[in-house]
Amino acid sequence: VDNALDSFGVARERGSPIGNPMVIINLPSASMVRAGGGTVTVRDNGLGLTREEAERAMRAGFSGNNRYDRLGLFGMGFNIATGKIGRITRFVSAREDDDFAIEVRINLPEMQRAGHYRVPVKQIPKPEGMDHGTAIEVSDWWPQGNQNAGFADDLAGGKPQYTKPKMRELLGRRYATILRKKLARIILNGDPCDPFHHCAWDDSRSVERRNVGSVPAVFRFDELLLTQRRCTECDTQVTSGDTCPNSDCGGASSRTIEERMKGWLGIQRFDDSNRYGIDLIRNGRAIRILEQDAFFTFINESGERIRDYPIDGQYGRIIGEVELNHVPVDFMKQDFQRTSPEWARAMNFLRGDSSLQPRQQGADENKSPLFRLYQGYR
Numbered sequence: 001v002d003n004a005l006d007s008f009g010v011a012r013e014r015g016s017p018i019g020n021p022m023v024i025i026n027l028p029s030a031s032m033v034r035a036g037g038g039t040v041t042v043r044d045n046g047l048g049l050t051r052e053e054a055e056r057a058m059r060a061g062f063s064g065n066n067r068y069d070r071l072g073l074f075g076m077g078f079n080i081a082t083g084k085i086g087r088i089t090r091f092v093s094a095r096e097d098d099d100f101a102i103e104v105r106i107n108l109p110e111m112q113r114a115g116h117y118r119v120p121v122k123q124i125p126k127p128e129g130m131d132h133g134t135a136i137e138v139s140d141w142w143p144q145g146n147q148n149a150g151f152a153d154d155l156a157g158g159k160p161q162y163t164k165p166k167m168r169e170l171l172g173r174r175y176a177t178i179l180r181k182k183l184a185r186i187i188l189n190g191d192p193c194d195p196f197h198h199c200a201w202d203d204s205r206s207v208e209r210r211n212v213g214s215v216p217a218v219f220r221f222d223e224l225l226l227t228q229r230r231c232t233e234c235d236t237q238v239t240s241g242d243t244c245p246n247s248d249c250g251g252a253s254s255r256t257i258e259e260r261m262k263g264w265l266g267i268q269r270f271d272d273s274n275r276y277g278i279d280l281i282r283n284g285r286a287i288r289i290l291e292q293d294a295f296f297t298f299i300n301e302s303g304e305r306i307r308d309y310p311i312d313g314q315y316g317r318i319i320g321e322v323e324l325n326h327v328p329v330d331f332m333k334q335d336f337q338r339t340s341p342e343w344a345r346a347m348n349f350l351r352g353d354s355s356l357q358p359r360q361q362g363a364d365e366n367k368s369p370l371f372r373l374y375q376g377y378r
Contacts, residue, residue, distance in 0.1 A: 001025070001186065002285060002333075003057075003078070004134065005175070007046025008184050009283075018046060021184040025171075027164070033141060033156040040085055040155065043135040048095035051102055051121055058091065058104065058119075077331060083108060084148050085155065086138040092124070096132040100124065168193045177321070178284040198319055200266045207376050211358070215376025218266035219369035225345055226259040257326060259342060261349050265320035265369045267377050276316035278350075280336065281323045287333055292316075294338070294347060295370060298355040308356040309374060318373055322350065 001023055008021040022045055028038025049057060058078065082089040087108045094101035100123045111117055127135070142148040150158075157163050171186050171193040178184055179195035186193040201217035208214055228237055231244035233251035238244060244251040268276060277290035288294075296309040296316075310316045327342040329335065336343055351370040354362035358375065 001042060001171070001175070004042065004044035004046055005178060005184055005284065007044060007048075007134070011047050021045065023184060023186045025186065025188045027167070027189060028152075028156050030153060030156040030158045033152050033158070036141065038139070038152075038156070040138040040152065041135060043130075043133065045130075045133040048098075048132045048134055049093040049102070050095065054091065054093055054102055054104060054121065058106065077333070079106075080332070082106070082136065082138050084151050085141075086152055087140040087142060088138070090137040090139075091134070092127060092130070092137075093134040094126045094130050094132055099126070101126045101130065164189050164191075169196075172196050173289060174286050175284065176279075176286065177281055177323075181284075183284070198266075198321070199269045200319060201269055205267075209376050212372055212375045215372050217377075218264055219373065220264045221369065222260070222262045223349070224258055224260050225349060228257050228259070229254045230257050259326045259345060261322070261346060263320060263322035265318065265322070265350070265373055267373065268317040268319045271315035271317050273314045273316075276319055278318075278320045278322055281321060282327070282329060282333075282336075283325050285333075287324075287329055287336060290319075295351050296356070298360075300355070300361075306355050306357070306360070311357070312378060317377070318370070322346075 004023045008018050011018045011021075024041075024043045026039070026041040026043075028040065032038035089106040091104040091106070092101050103122045103124045104119055106119055111119070138152075141152040142150075154162050157167075160166070168188050168191060171188060172179060173196040175186060175193070176196040179186065179193065180197075203216065203218045203220070205217035206214050207217075229239070230236070231238055231246065231249060231251045232253045232255055234244060234246055234249040236244050236246040236249060238254040242252055242254045244254070263281070265278065275290065277292040278288075278295055279286050280288040280291050295318075296307070298306045298308050300306060309318065324336060324342075324346055327346055328337045328340055330337060348368075350368060352362075352366035352368035354360060354366045354371075356366075356371055356374040357363060363371070
């Protein structure tokens, strides 16, 4: 899904946006999977890939999407994502200007028997309805006893949290920003995934507090923290000219990277013991949903973990959505790289570098939006 959405973004950047961009997902039933049949399919109507682009995309060591502008992780991420579900992946891609499509089949047991990772690419007639775009089909589920057994069954609804309505809800939450902006539609088994909307207080609400003055119920921000020049080959910081200072790279091109904090923090219209926290988003995809630990736990100079919120009871209501497009993520996109300087600067902007509790050391100098919300709405 990430790679499909990326193709729409590339089309917009090139000045030829896709009309009615759509990602169509089809999942088999749990009974079909348990009988050994069915296919997991993700299909888009994006630009499609050339033979060379497809080769790079499926190479396990390749990472062609730069860390700033793209969602997808073709290469290692693609192979892991498909290989965990089934043993055979069929990749079909077509470009509008071509009169054919390309097809690649990745058969993992066959690769293992052959002792190499080379797979043939074929030119085939364009599938019906695919003038341009890419389709990924995964089938042939892993048998019991394999470490990947059960993934396909879960995805097909074998667990209550993966029923088709629940999957639509999860996709609507993960890609809420893209869906709200109508940059693409996501269809699961014939029904659209609706974008998630937070239940937050209105911007017009505020409260007066003696120590912090007027505190709005919502803080909205779009602030540039820093700009840097980065090598386009290896991402090393370039301080002068365009030549990469990394002797192992020697790249001759660089680009300006903005560390821009954009989003909002606010107050939810209801209290909850679990449903509170900040959604952290990268290029339209929520990497962390309802993140709490990064914002509501503080580690002091002695290494002690201080629970900052909630401390008056078990219920919380601080929520928000923050875009961290410039902060690197791990290769499986489960989390941001929390040891990176980009993460540290983002957290300093959002919550400051002190505890949120006013009597803790350094709190009197904390002017962050999260600190003010905490003081205003405890």
